[in-house]
Amino acid sequence: MSEIVLETKNLKRRFGAFLATNDVSIKVERGARHALIGPNGAGKTTLINLLTGVLPPSEGQVFLEGEDITSLAAFKRVKRGLTRTFQINQLFNDFTPLETVALAIAEREGVGHNLWKSVAGYDQIVNEAAALLARFGLASAMGERTVILPYGKQRLLEIAVAFAAKPRVLLLDEPAAGVPEDERHEVLQIVSDLPADVTVLLIEHDMDLVFSFANRISVLVAGALFVEGTVAEISTDPRVKAVYLGENA
Amino acid sequence: MSAVQQDTNVTAPSSTATAEARAAKLMKRRSRIRFFEIIVWIAAIAAYFVLPSKMLILTEIAILALFAVSLDLVLGFAGIVSLGHTAFFGLGAYVAGLMAMHFVAEPVTGLIVAGIVSGVLGLLTSFLILRGSDLTRLMTTLGIGLMMAEVANQMAWLTGGADGLSGFSPGPVLGLFEFDLFGKVGYVYCIAVLFVSTMIMRRIAFSPFGMSLKAIKGNAMRSAMIAVPARKRIVTVYTIAAVFAGVAGALLTQTTSFVSPDVLAFHRSADVLLVLVIGGTGYLYGGIFGAVFFTLIKDWLSVITPQYWMFYIGMLLVILVLIGRERLARWVEYLPERFSKKEDGQ
Numbered sequence: 001m002s003e004i005v006l007e008t009k010n011l012k013r014r015f016g017a018f019l020a021t022n023d024v025s026i027k028v029e030r031g032a033r034h035a036l037i038g039p040n041g042a043g044k045t046t047l048i049n050l051l052t053g054v055l056p057p058s059e060g061q062v063f064l065e066g067e068d069i070t071s072l073a074a075f076k077r078v079k080r081g082l083t084r085t086f087q088i089n090q091l092f093n094d095f096t097p098l099e100t101v102a103l104a105i106a107e108r109e110g111v112g113h114n115l116w117k118s119v120a121g122y123d124q125i126v127n128e129a130a131a132l133l134a135r136f137g138l139a140s141a142m143g144e145r146t147v148i149l150p151y152g153k154q155r156l157l158e159i160a161v162a163f164a165a166k167p168r169v170l171l172l173d174e175p176a177a178g179v180p181e182d183e184r185h186e187v188l189q190i191v192s193d194l195p196a197d198v199t200v201l202l203i204e205h206d207m208d209l210v211f212s213f214a215n216r217i218s219v220l221v222a223g224a225l226f227v228e229g230t231v232a233e234i235s236t237d238p239r240v241k242a243v244y245l246g247e248n249a
Numbered sequence: 250m251s252a253v254q255q256d257t258n259v260t261a262p263s264s265t266a267t268a269e270a271r272a273a274k275l276m277k278r279r280s281r282i283r284f285f286e287i288i289v290w291i292a293a294i295a296a297y298f299v300l301p302s303k304m305l306i307l308t309e310i311a312i313l314a315l316f317a318v319s320l321d322l323v324l325g326f327a328g329i330v331s332l333g334h335t336a337f338f339g340l341g342a343y344v345a346g347l348m349a350m351h352f353v354a355e356p357v358t359g360l361i362v363a364g365i366v367s368g369v370l371g372l373l374t375s376f377l378i379l380r381g382s383d384l385t386r387l388m389t390t391l392g393i394g395l396m397m398a399e400v401a402n403q404m405a406w407l408t409g410g411a412d413g414l415s416g417f418s419p420g421p422v423l424g425l426f427e428f429d430l431f432g433k434v435g436y437v438y439c440i441a442v443l444f445v446s447t448m449i450m451r452r453i454a455f456s457p458f459g460m461s462l463k464a465i466k467g468n469a470m471r472s473a474m475i476a477v478p479a480r481k482r483i484v485t486v487y488t489i490a491a492v493f494a495g496v497a498g499a500l501l502t503q504t505t506s507f508v509s510p511d512v513l514a515f516h517r518s519a520d521v522l523l524v525l526v527i528g529g530t531g532y533l534y535g536g537i538f539g540a541v542f543f544t545l546i547k548d549w550l551s552v553i554t555p556q557y558w559m560f561y562i563g564m565l566l567v568i569l570v571l572i573g574r575e576r577l578a579r580w581v582e583y584l585p586e587r588f589s590k591k592e593d594g595q
Contacts, residue, residue, distance in 0.1 A: 054470065078476035090474070092467035098272050099279075103464055104475040106457040112477060115458035115485075120276035122457070130272035131265045139268040143275045165475055 004066075005030045005199050006051065006082070006169050011060035013046055013223075020046040021057070022223035028169070028201055035214035036203045037234075039243060043223040044203045045087055048171050051201075052084050053077050064169070081168035085158045087177055087203070093147035097138050097157050100146065102129040104164035129164070136160040137186055152183025159190055169199045176206065211235055219243065280455035289537055293440050297433070304432035310544045311439035312500045315446055316517075317524040317536030319493035322450055324522075325530030326459060327486050328466030330383050332518050333394030334494055336374070337367040339513030341495025343401060346414040346508040354420030356503045360442065363499035364492040371491020375484040391518075398513035413509035414502075428504070435504040442500060443537075446493050450533055453489065462486055463531070523562075526569055 006028040013021040020043045028034045036044050049055040051062055053074035061070045064082055072080075092100050105125045106112045120126065133142045136156050141149055146157065159175060176187045192213055194200060204210050210217065210231075217234040219226040221243055227234070234240055296307055316338055323329045341363035348359035374393050378386050401408045408414065421427040426434045453459050464472040465479045472479060502508050511517075520543070528539025546565070550558035 052474070054473075074473040075476045075478055078474055083474055086470070090468050090471040092464055092471065094463070094467055096275070098275055099460060102272075102276070103457065103460050103477075107461065107476040112457045112461045113482070113485075115453045115456045115489075117457075118280045118452070118455045119457055119460055120273070120280055120455075123273070126272050126276050127269045130268040133272075134265045134268040139264065139271075142268070142272060161471070161475060 003030045004028065005064065006201070007063040008047075008051070009061045009063070011047070011050055011062065012058045013043075013050055013055060014058045020223050021050060023060075024220070024223075024225050026218055026225060026228070028199060029216070030199055031196055032199050032201075032216055033214045034199070034201045035210045035217045036201060036220060037205075037207075037210055037217060038220035038226070041222075042220040044220055045173055046223075047220065048084060048173050048201075048203065051171060052082065078165055078167075081166070082171075083162045083165045083167040083169075084171035085162045085173055085175060087173040089154050089158050091146050091154060091157060091161070093145070095146055096143050097133055097146060097149070097153075097160070098126075098129055098142040100157060100161050101132055101164045102126060104161050105129055105132075108165050132160055132164055136163075136190060150183065152179045152186060155179050155183075155187050156190060159187070163194070167198060169201065170194065172200060172202045172204075174203050174205065176204070176209070285534065289534060290444065293444075297436060297440075301431070301433070304436045306544065306548060308432055308436045308439050308504050310540050311436065311443045312497050312504070313521070313524060313544060314537040314540035315439075315443045315500065316494055316497040317521050317528070317540050318443075318447055318450060318533050319490045319497065319536075320521050321525055321530055321533055321536045322453070322486055322490040322493070324525060325532070325535065326454065326462040326466065327483055328462075329378060329483065329487065330387055331378075331390040332387050332515075332522070333390030333392070333397075334490075334521055335513055335515070335517035336390075336394045336397040337371055337491040337494035338498035338501075338517060338521075339397060339401065340370055341367045341498030342502045342508050342512040343408055343414070343498075344495070345499030345502040346417065347407070349419050349503070350414065350417040354418070355424060356419045356422050356438070356499075359419065359503065360496055360499045363502075364496045367495020367498070368488050368492035371488040371494075372484065374491075375487035378487065379480050379483060391515075394513065394515060394518055398510065398515075401510055401513055408510075409508075411510060413507060413511075415507045418506050419503045432504065439500050439504060442496065446496060447533060447537070450489075450493065454533060458482065458485070523566060526566070 004027045008024055008026050011021055011024045012019065024047060036047065038044055046055065050057050053072060057070065061068055063069065064077065064080055069077055069080070102119060102125055103112070105128055106119070106122065109125065111122065130139070130142070133139050136159065138153060138156055138160060141153050146154060149157070155175065159172070162170060172191065175191050176184050179187050188209060202210070202214065214231055216228070217231060218228045219234065219240055226243065227237060227239060229237070296303070300307065320331065320334045323331060344363040344366045345359040348362055353359060377389050377393070381389070402410055419428060422434065422438050426438070428434050461472065461477045461482055464477055465482060469479060498512055501512065524539035524543045525535055526539070527542050528535030528537065547558065547562065550561050554561070
């Protein structure tokens with residue numbers, strides 16, 4: 001067994017009387033390709049929000065590389081190597097992809113507070129941003145305003161900007177959601193090409209993608225961890241089928 | 250950088266090199282001096298020679314412009330709406346008056362002290378605007394402005410109360426240039442301060458810090474997810490803006506040799522917002538363009554219709570907002586972008 005990088009203990013989140021996350025204890029191994037699946041409303045995105053500090057948990061704890069980060073602000077978790085993409089793009093509409101990625105790199109390098117040197121003066125950051133954009137197929141679009149980019153390109157930028165923070169743990173919330181069929185391949189290729197040393201936790205509805213990409217799968221149902229296992233175990237588990245198809249198994 | 254370079258099967262190295270060259274060019278172009286900037290400063294100098302009888306209104310414009318540019322740093326960059334920016338302007342005005350009265354008559358010293366004191370107030374009050382929505386921020390800043398006005402009114406032993414401060418006259422600028430009756434030295438002094446301040450703020454605008462402010466404004470959630478410490482950045486920029494607003498207030502005191510409680514009046518906070526609505530936000534020069542337009546139209550209207558000029562200012566505001574903020578913030582983009590020749594074949 002390899003080392004656990006991300007772990008939750010008895011995590012709960014209530015919205016009023018509704019229990020969106022119900023006592024979830026999950027362990028993600030270093031370098032894993034861990035998929036989080038479950039029917040709509042199972043609490044997958046809520047769990048990601050709790051992990052990244054977008055929402056505070058009602059109860060329970062979150063650990064990153066063995067340290068309790070439950071009460072750590074979201075931006076500090078990013079500093080520690082935990083970042084994410086969003087199901088619905090969260091980008092800077094008026095920025096160009098180049099500016100977006102350059103800022104992410106500047107913050108990672110700890111120079112974001114510098115108010116005297118021009119961004120253009122940071123050659124290394126600009127070069128790295130350019131290389132990253134080229135790698136994500138965004139080189140030709142780097143100077144356009146983000147808001148006018150095709151949706152597929154925005155989706156790639158969503159992953160690129162998260163990746164620019166050099167995460168050790170990357171949470172992908174439905175990376176291919178809403179991407180038109182002809183641009184989908186590009187996004188999926190990028191996801192499967194992510195470096196092996198980056199731990200990836202993926203939410204996805206496309207089972208073909210999940211089974212080909214993941215090496216471990218957790219199934220969430222009604223906020224609680226329903227079952228967890230390898231791809232082979234999950235894909236043949238009759239209970240999982242029942243949950244998805246509503247059959248009585 | 251290693252993670253990026255170890256994987257070259259997606260893109261060939263040559264295309265990476267092209268991308269790097271293009272990125273460097275784009276980044277440099279971002280902070281390049283634009284055509285309209287040159288025009289602004291040439292016009293400011295030309296006005297001194299062409300309009301010698303208009304020095305007082307031009308000085309008024311320069312002061313309002315500096316005040317508005319400082320607000321743009323908060324509003325146009327960090328996206329913080331404020332209805333109390335005049336708290337810093339007014340404090341700077343009083344500090345400059347008290348300095349000239351009791352300590353040092355030399356204006357630049359007074360200017361610096363006023364900026365520092367206003368900056369301290371900015372730092373202290375910045376913590377009040379960290380939480381909440383636009384509406385709570387509007388109310389908080391409005392409240393601070395009102396409190397400052399009342400404090401100035403009540404502390405008559407220091408501020409002269411409702412009568413204000415008078416009976417002092419600032420000495421020569423840097424001990425060399427005596428203020429004259431026609432306001433010529435006053436104008437040059439104000440333009441020089443406006444120029445230096447705008448250049449400083451311009452530098453801030455194109456730094457990583459300035460970019461992170463726009464990121465916070467553009468998408469708070471994403472900015473947190475790229476590790477931008479939003480609260481720290483807001484505290485910093487609010488303090489910087491307060492310094493420059495205080496400097497603007499000090500300029501008003503020094504060029505008029507008078508401080509009235511009007512420097513803390515609510516209408517000043519409203520006027521400066523209107524200036525930015527007219528000139529556009531997020532590129533600093535909107536404060537200057539807006540100040541020119543606002544002051545001239547106010548002056549013109551108050552001559553042709555002394556009783557009802559506020560009506561037309563109100564109407565102008567409604568029309569401007571109906572046309573749309575988006576378009577307003579961008580009108581300057583329709584001007585030629587650069588004064589140098591086209592360099593890259595995009």
